[in-house]
Amino acid sequence: MPTPYALRMTLPDGQQLDLGEQETVGSVLRRWAPKEAPRFLAALVDGRPVDLDYRPNVSGALAPLTFEDRQGWEILQHSSAHLVAKAVVATVPEALPTVGPPTDDGFYYDFDVRPLTPPDLEKIRAAMDAAIAHDEPFVRRELPRDRANELFRSNAYKLRYIAEAPADETISVYDTGEFSDLCRGPHVPSTRWLTGVHVLGFSAIEAGEDHPRPLQRIRGVGFPTREGLAGYLKMREEAAARDHRVIGQRQELFMFTEQAPGFPFWLPNGMVIVRELEKFVTEHLRKAGYSEIRTPLLFSKSVYQTSGHWDHYRENMFVSTVDDQEYGWKPMNCPGAMMIFGSRPRSYRELPLRLAEFAPLHRREASGTLHGLMRVRELVQDDAHIFLTEEQIEPEIRVLLDWIREACATFRLSYEFELSTRPATFLGEAGDWDRAEATLQRILRDSGAQFRLSAGEGAFYGPKVDIHIRDSLGRPWQTGTIQLDYQQPKRFHLEYQGPDGTLHTPVVVHRTILGTWERFTGVLTEHVAGRWPPWLAPVQVKVLPVTDRQADGARAVTEELAAAGLRVQLGASDATLPKRIREAELDRVPYVVVVGDRELAAGAVSVRLRGSRESRTMSRAEFLAHVTDRVRRREFEP
Ligand SMILES: [Zn+2]
Ligand SMILES: [Zn+2]
Numbered sequence: 001m002p003t004p005y006a007l008r009m010t011l012p013d014g015q016q017l018d019l020g021e022q023e024t025v026g027s028v029l030r031r032w033a034p035k036e037a038p039r040f041l042a043a044l045v046d047g048r049p050v051d052l053d054y055r056p057n058v059s060g061a062l063a064p065l066t067f068e069d070r071q072g073w074e075i076l077q078h079s080s081a082h083l084v085a086k087a088v089v090a091t092v093p094e095a096l097p098t099v100g101p102p103t104d105d106g107f108y109y110d111f112d113v114r115p116l117t118p119p120d121l122e123k124i125r126a127a128m129d130a131a132i133a134h135d136e137p138f139v140r141r142e143l144p145r146d147r148a149n150e151l152f153r154s155n156a157y158k159l160r161y162i163a164e165a166p167a168d169e170t171i172s173v174y175d176t177g178e179f180s181d182l183c184r185g186p187h188v189p190s191t192r193w194l195t196g197v198h199v200l201g202f203s204a205i206e207a208g209e210d211h212p213r214p215l216q217r218i219r220g221v222g223f224p225t226r227e228g229l230a231g232y233l234k235m236r237e238e239a240a241a242r243d244h245r246v247i248g249q250r251q252e253l254f255m256f257t258e259q260a261p262g263f264p265f266w267l268p269n270g271m272v273i274v275r276e277l278e279k280f281v282t283e284h285l286r287k288a289g290y291s292e293i294r295t296p297l298l299f300s301k302s303v304y305q306t307s308g309h310w311d312h313y314r315e316n317m318f319v320s321t322v323d324d325q326e327y328g329w330k331p332m333n334c335p336g337a338m339m340i341f342g343s344r345p346r347s348y349r350e351l352p353l354r355l356a357e358f359a360p361l362h363r364r365e366a367s368g369t370l371h372g373l374m375r376v377r378e379l380v381q382d383d384a385h386i387f388l389t390e391e392q393i394e395p396e397i398r399v400l401l402d403w404i405r406e407a408c409a410t411f412r413l414s415y416e417f418e419l420s421t422r423p424a425t426f427l428g429e430a431g432d433w434d435r436a437e438a439t440l441q442r443i444l445r446d447s448g449a450q451f452r453l454s455a456g457e458g459a460f461y462g463p464k465v466d467i468h469i470r471d472s473l474g475r476p477w478q479t480g481t482i483q484l485d486y487q488q489p490k491r492f493h494l495e496y497q498g499p500d501g502t503l504h505t506p507v508v509v510h511r512t513i514l515g516t517w518e519r520f521t522g523v524l525t526e527h528v529a530g531r532w533p534p535w536l537a538p539v540q541v542k543v544l545p546v547t548d549r550q551a552d553g554a555r556a557v558t559e560e561l562a563a564a565g566l567r568v569q570l571g572a573s574d575a576t577l578p579k580r581i582r583e584a585e586l587d588r589v590p591y592v593v594v595v596g597d598r599e600l601a602a603g604a605v606s607v608r609l610r611g612s613r614e615s616r617t618m619s620r621a622e623f624l625a626h627v628t629d630r631v632r633r634r635e636f637e638p
Helices: 025-032 070-091 118-134 145-151 156-164 226-241 244-250 268-287 301-307 334-341 390-410 430-447 517-528 548-563 577-586 597-602 620-632
Strands: 007-010 016-019 042-045 048-050 060-065 106-112 139-143 171-176 179-182 198-205 215-221 298-300 319-322 325-329 353-357 360-362 378-388 414-420 451-454 464-470 476-485 507-516 541-545 568-570 591-595 604-609 615-619
Touching: 016 025, 025 042, 025 060, 042 070, 060 070, 070 106, 070 118, 070 171, 070 179, 070 215, 070 451, 118 198, 139 145, 145 156, 145 171, 156 179, 198 226, 244 517, 268 378, 268 390, 268 507, 268 517, 298 301, 298 319, 301 325, 301 334, 334 353, 334 378, 334 507, 378 390, 378 517, 390 414, 390 430, 390 476, 390 507, 414 430, 430 476, 476 517, 507 517, 541 548, 541 577, 548 568, 548 591, 548 597, 548 620, 577 591, 591 597, 591 620, 597 604, 597 615, 604 620, 615 620
Parallel strands: 007 060, 414 451, 541 568, 541 591
Antiparallel strands: 007 016, 042 048, 042 060, 106 215, 139 171, 171 179, 198 215, 298 325, 319 325, 353 378, 360 378, 378 507, 414 464, 464 476, 476 507, 591 604, 604 615
């Protein structure tokens, strides 16, 4: 007999399927797409990730998650972390698991345990392999708090997480075999899914307030298959050869010190690149009608209370005391821009008002997450705030998308967009959010751009479109962002006089295109493997005399090129010519110019383009015209 209370699930293609009496979302998904089903590792019910054996009690939207989805990928990483914890506890029984989240590039799990050793790691790996071979299911249990407290009575960390969980939250644990871990889930169905898991290593995490002795962190990355892991390991090898930290040191681009962890020092060569990037961006700003501003680095707490950062971003801020008042180092440029807009009455005729600011920003990233230029504590963005009317949003964002296209083409980077929607804690009215999300989605669709949706990942003040670029190894990097903000303008009481004479609140677009100079330079270093396009190369031309006899002639060539605005270095004649040419090639200099007697007599130079084994003889004027033209047009290759 058909039940009058059948639940109806709506699948991504609009199909509706009833959920049978004993059915789970996994079985509905299998009926919906039997061929693809083996790739489903979890599901989304109304945008919320759940296990495949979850059974909803209301009708709603249902979508599968695979390893290819960011959320699916994270679920597999986190499941891998559980597997590590299970293996650690089996190997060193007194170990206390703390937390094991997914990260940008895998997962980690921190343990309160004596220092681990390489033999421990071998045993841990073996225990993981055994659990994978047994294909143990991840089983979810929901527990009353007293039962949960009993279960974790010997682990003070887990007891604290239970105590800190909101009172209305159901406490759940996941069992894999004998091992239970406190966890919200969801997880992959079973350990077979973790066949391609790889433990990268372990390290000690400095002691903190909540853990008096250093924790031992095990890092790794998970793949559903061995082939997936093999491909990743190969790419990793390739990536290590391009590591921006290694190239940055060799090319003297930047450095870090222990006295200022996460705070980059830009060396002269790196600064050349930063200035060229700045010029590239500034040229666009001029064409697109922006003005530049500079606002304070420090603001009193009250400013951040108005902007919302104090409530929503404070743990990422550096705070100082000045005149007995709490001040915060700005983590973003928004408050200063808002204050400038609000500093006098504004008219609709001034809109869109585009204010760009390249100021140093400070963010208190955890020391364990710092990574060369990719994650730093002091950074500069190609940032701007655009104040506009609701009707101006669409054309403005279209211009931004065009600019992103153009910028990425210059660097030969491919990209895709990620639209992130309303997070759990947000400012303002849900209605404003819905409208803004719909607008962004429409613009992205119309533009034909590649984009994916991340439910609940928006900034606290509005939805955002993040730009993910892919480097030459196909690795994704988040760089720029376009964020729509209906909240901060209200909180700062910003107004403009409309054509009707009444006052209106502007909308604000926060946007960066390249993102930060730090991360963008880091990504670019690895993307080009240190072979800078001529316009960015710290040294564009290296001039080598064949022997000492041509030293004066080579100096004259150097001076001539430098006078034309090129960055030229005169090489000594301290080694054989082939050796010096090889050296310049290792330095990745785009143009190597050799000056011998014959060239000097003819007013010519012998030129080797980077990557070419041949040299060609050109007149000096011809060479100069070639290089300056390539540089002016920002060509990618010499
Ligand atoms: Zn978990
Ligand atoms: Zn902003």
